[in-house]
Amino acid sequence: MTLNLGRRRFFAASAAGLVTSGLSAKVLASEDNSIQWDKTVNFLIVGTGFAGLAGALEAHYQGMKNILVIEKMPTPGGNSIINGGAISAAGTSMQRKLGIEDSPDLMFKDIMHHGGHINHPELARKIADESVANYEWLKNEIGVHFSSVYYHGGHSVKRSHGVEEKCGAGFINPMLAKCKEFNIPIRLNSKVVDLITNEKGCVLGVRVETHYRNEKGKGTGFENIRSLHGVLIASGGFSQNVQMRMSHDPRLTKVFGSTNHAGATGEMIRLAQRKGANTIHMDWIQLGPWTSPDEKGFGKAPLFVESLVGYGCMVDIKTGKRFFKETGNRKERADAIVALGHPALIYAGEANVKNQVPKTMSAEMLETSIKNGVIGKFDTLKQMADFYHIPYEVLEKQNERMNSFLKTKQDPDLGCKFFPDSLPNNKGPFYAVRLWPRVHHTMGGLEINDKAQVIDVDGKPIAGLYAAGEVTGGVHGMVRLGTVAVADCMIIGRTAARTAASFKGC
Numbered sequence: 001m002t003l004n005l006g007r008r009r010f011f012a013a014s015a016a017g018l019v020t021s022g023l024s025a026k027v028l029a030s031e032d033n034s035i036q037w038d039k040t041v042n043f044l045i046v047g048t049g050f051a052g053l054a055g056a057l058e059a060h061y062q063g064m065k066n067i068l069v070i071e072k073m074p075t076p077g078g079n080s081i082i083n084g085g086a087i088s089a090a091g092t093s094m095q096r097k098l099g100i101e102d103s104p105d106l107m108f109k110d111i112m113h114h115g116g117h118i119n120h121p122e123l124a125r126k127i128a129d130e131s132v133a134n135y136e137w138l139k140n141e142i143g144v145h146f147s148s149v150y151y152h153g154g155h156s157v158k159r160s161h162g163v164e165e166k167c168g169a170g171f172i173n174p175m176l177a178k179c180k181e182f183n184i185p186i187r188l189n190s191k192v193v194d195l196i197t198n199e200k201g202c203v204l205g206v207r208v209e210t211h212y213r214n215e216k217g218k219g220t221g222f223e224n225i226r227s228l229h230g231v232l233i234a235s236g237g238f239s240q241n242v243q244m245r246m247s248h249d250p251r252l253t254k255v256f257g258s259t260n261h262a263g264a265t266g267e268m269i270r271l272a273q274r275k276g277a278n279t280i281h282m283d284w285i286q287l288g289p290w291t292s293p294d295e296k297g298f299g300k301a302p303l304f305v306e307s308l309v310g311y312g313c314m315v316d317i318k319t320g321k322r323f324f325k326e327t328g329n330r331k332e333r334a335d336a337i338v339a340l341g342h343p344a345l346i347y348a349g350e351a352n353v354k355n356q357v358p359k360t361m362s363a364e365m366l367e368t369s370i371k372n373g374v375i376g377k378f379d380t381l382k383q384m385a386d387f388y389h390i391p392y393e394v395l396e397k398q399n400e401r402m403n404s405f406l407k408t409k410q411d412p413d414l415g416c417k418f419f420p421d422s423l424p425n426n427k428g429p430f431y432a433v434r435l436w437p438r439v440h441h442t443m444g445g446l447e448i449n450d451k452a453q454v455i456d457v458d459g460k461p462i463a464g465l466y467a468a469g470e471v472t473g474g475v476h477g478m479v480r481l482g483t484v485a486v487a488d489c490m491i492i493g494r495t496a497a498r499t500a501a502s503f504k505g506c
Contacts, residue, residue, distance in 0.1 A: 051469030115477020152482030154329030238266025
């Protein structure tokens with residue numbers, strides 16, 4: 001058996017101070033005695049976002065014991081806990097109550113169409129087909145509280161199911177609570193530095209840097225963790241790794257910030273590549289078209305902006321004219337804004353803001369964003385134009401024309417999609433947000449099959465290695481539609497757990 005530990009080989013170091021389990025420091029009889037396992041678990045998950053926690057919980061429901069989740073950051077949740085707080089599902093009872101006709105077939109069609117049909121169809125089909133069952137699982141088993149259904153650009157219908165908390169914590173906190181209830185430990189500040197394989201390439205476990213401090217110095221030691229049913233990589237994408245993203249898209253320099261948390265640096269993709277894993281779609285990196293230069297990170301602007309897609313008016317600040325349809329998908333809108341070379345503006349009148357924004361933002365979020373200057377509030381259209389230095393006469397004419405489209409529900413200029421409750425923006429106060437894209441989601445990553453097994457460069461599954469969420473590629477193709485990734489993470493994470501439960505070992 002070969003022990004793959006990078007350049008440094010780790011042998012029988014003292015287990016004192018590293019042992020954290022009654023199974024620790026056990027050398028399995030069937031393995032080479034040169035490997036000292038400091039801890040043995042049945043199932044190991046790397047990452048505490050949607051995919052990782054869903055995988056951990058499903059493993060419990062599959063009857064697995066001794067599950068361990070590790071996280072390199074000092075707090076759990078990753079990007080998931082700060083996301084917009086909604087999940088796609090096609091054909092739910094919430095939709096039916098609102099008169100929304102939807103189906104897995106329509107959701108699959110939308111995912112494939114906006115993905116440019118370079119999506120792996122079996123994965124996209126799986127997400128669409130299992131979306132309602134996953135929604136019901138979250139609601140009935142995990143205790144997630146849903147409050148609204150709204151629209152994200154590119155979808156055919158409203159299918160984004162928002163949580164009461166108006167952010168990803170509405171999913172993550174109930175999932176963390178369930179992990180605690182089921183005695184599933186979550187170890188923070190634990191960074192995987194290598195995947196340990198045998199001579200057949202089967203993944204036996206991981207080497208972890210303990211007490212890792214993320215760019216504040218190295219950890220306090222190393223630990224080898226054996227996982228009998230394999231390892232699930234659910235560590236997210238690489239939007240915060242400028243060098244890595246520029247390798248695939250040289251345009252994405254540090255000039256473009258990111259909505260992601262600091263830990264989205266993609267090292268687990270590289271570690272898996274060293275073990276022969278294949279990657280796909282790595283150069284399809286999504287910019288969020290709803291971020292604002294008036295705040296950092298993901299912020300609150302996306303919650304406001306997405307609620308007004310199909311209700312508000314997006315204009316070029318320099319000309320006062322619309323330049324792209326407001327209901328375009330994320331790539332289309334982001335590319336159009338970047339092509340301007342300067343921030344754009346989206347705005348809406350009081351009626352649309354009052355009716356739509358509460359679906360995605362609490363009253364406190366809205367007021368705080370106004371106070372912080374992220375959202376501008378103006379009594380008249382003239383005040384708004386003067387504040388942002390927009391040619392008022394042009395803007396006034398554009399607003400009148402857009403209002404006529406909102407009344408007729410037809411846009412002969414740009415083809416924007418409108419809804420039955422879309423209202424003209426003809427009465428103040430007017431609310432506005434400046435827009436400039438940030439790197440948001442890496443659609444590419446490790447190749448997987450529909451069992452969540454990682455595929456090697458020869459097209460074969462790597463035994464004992466699974467992946468789910470943004471660390472993978474294939475589901476979204478060229479463009480990820482809003483809130484589909486949340487479903488992707490959870491459905492594939494749960495699939496990985498079911499596959500691992502039947503794994504017979506290396």
